[in-house]
Amino acid sequence: MERLMQYVWQHRLLVQTDLVTVDGRRVSVIDPGRLNTDAGPDFFNAKVKIGDNLWVGDVEIHVRASDWHRHRHDGDRAYDSVVLHVVDKDDTQICRSNGEVIPQMRMACSPEFHCRYHELVDRADIDLPCAREIPELSSLHLTDWLTSLAYERLYAKAGHIEDLLKQYAGDWEQTCYVILARALGFSTNSEPMERLAMSLPLHFLRKHSDSDVAIEALMFGQGGFLEKAPKDDPYVATLDREHRFFAHKFSLKPLQPLGWKMARMRPHNFPHRRIALLARLVASDSRLVSRIIKSEGVDALRGIFNEPLTGYWATHFTFGPASERSYECLSRSSTDILLINVAAPLMMAYGTLHGDEELCSRAVDLLHDLPSENNSIVTLFGSAGIGSKDAFTSQALIHLRRNYCQPRKCLYCRLGHRLLAAKARR
Known part of the structure; x- marks a missing residue:
């Protein structure tokens, strides 16, 4: 009170x-x-x-x-x-x-102010208590707030990258590797992917960049996948043998269970293929950061992450029987999520730390050029009259939902302030 x-x-x-x-x-x-x-x-x-x-x-x-x-x-x-x-x-x-x-x-x-405040803050049974009043707000006011939210989210992600950069003594490639691993977890497995990457430093993996099998053995072995994989699979046997060799040679300590999630998940999204792609990107490109900050345009950036999976993972979603046909590793929408969560924040962080305003502007332009994300948050605001035409807007809506709506910080939201101010003066 x-x-x-x-x-x-x-x-x-x-x-x-x-x-x-x-x-x-x-x-x-x-x-x-x-x-x-x-x-x-x-x-x-x-x-x-x-x-x-x-x-x-x-x-x-x-x-x-x-x-x-x-x-x-x-x-x-x-x-x-x-x-x-x-x-x-x-x-x-x-x-x-x-x-x-x-x-x-x-x-x-006004008594209406107190009533409306409690309706906004205390109604945990309603996803978006302000939904019926959003159409009353001016488009200019709404656009201004969404723009601020999008920048707030982008700067927060860039700030996280700067923190990692300090942790890794200014090593941009190691930092990029960790945020890429987390992004490849696509929310469901982001934490396990990040912890796996942190347990296997990039400089260590790069010593074995001439062998995809060695890098995969390290990742799948440390990730705990080889223990439960079918032992009669020849590729599993190869990875297991390689991992045992490296574990003994470099005294690798097994990680605590990482909590991989696969329930109710489509085979295309299993973590196995995400790890395989991470291993492929590590083995094939030693200057990922340089490629990202120098690439101009959405298509050029998409090409960085559209590394095709070959060999075993061209026809497998997990260890075991092969699929009847091969599939691309990432869909267009999944690739775009990597641009949103890896490329744009990395460009913003790099541009900010190096005083490169043009690179910072390109990071923002990238979000404007990418299509809107399609998720439950975007759908929720869409039903309330706030449409999303690009990733810049969808990122703003995600930030609004997670940082203001869910914790019920209506007092600090410009939409909530506008609605409450109108009630207070009646």
């Missing part, structure tokens, strides 16, 4: 004509002040007119006036600068440490 009151004060959502102190003096809020996120009064340097006097100082907000004493502000000189105490319930008079009475005001806000 107190956070909601702070929000109302900060964004001037009070009904100004109803503002009076508990002793009847008119209050005008000239400047609500700066929100304090540390110890001390809630708002610094506010300007309020109380009666005929202009006050410049701090504002403290409580649900009950008696919270002032409960929080022991009455003996704290840090609160002597408070010029107005804003409360929901006026249950006591409060004073400074020297005994001076501090002006106190009950927060006047």
Whole structure:
């Protein structure tokens, strides 16, 4: 409740004509002040007119006036600068440490505001509580917010890459290898894929880049797939033999179970083929980062990840019987997801760290040029009237859903703020 009151004060959502102190003096809020996120009064340097006097100082907000004493502000000189105490319930008079009475005001806000706030935040049974009011918002306001969200998500991904880069002492190729592995997990197996890549450093694998079998043996062996694979499969026997050799030679420690998921999954999406593709990309290209940042256009970037699987994995989804025909490893939509989650963030991170604004712009352009993702989040917002025409927009919607809607941070969402502000002033 107190956070909601702070929000109302900060964004001037009070009904100004109803503002009076508990002793009847008119209050005008000239400047609500700066929100304090540390110890001390809630708002610094506010300007309020109380009666005929202009006050410049701090504002403290409580649900009950008696919270002032409960929080022991009455003996704290840090609160002597408070010029107005804003409360929901006026249950006591409060004073400074020297005994001076501090002006106190009950927060006047539309009852509809409180009702709508609780509808947005507390209705866990509704996926998108604001859906019926979204069509009322202007397209300009909506576009502006989605643009900010898309950039927020892209910069967050670039920031993650920068963190990995520090972890790997500035090794761009190792960093790219790890984010590529995670992206190839396609959400369902992203964590196991990332942990597998981290357990097998790229420089170690590159020592055996002349042998696809050696790299696959290391990956499938460390991933725990060879233990349950059919022993009568000749290729499994070869990989198992190679893995045992490397495990003994380099003292490789087996990983804890990585929690691979395959239930209710189409064979095309089994992790086996994703690992096989990762092994193929590692073996075939030692300068993946350079290729990504130098490639221009969607088709050129797609070509980097469209590495065909040959040999055993051309006709297998997993270990065991072969398929009747061969399949491409990645569909067009799956390849585009790699461009969204690997290429664009990598370009943004590289451009940011090297001061290359043109590369940063290309990262954004890439998202505009890619088609929209097709998932449950995009569908949810589409049913509420927010369509998605490209990956730039779909990434914005994913960020909105995961970082604002699901944690119910409606107060920090521009759409939620717009809707709440309209209710507060009615």
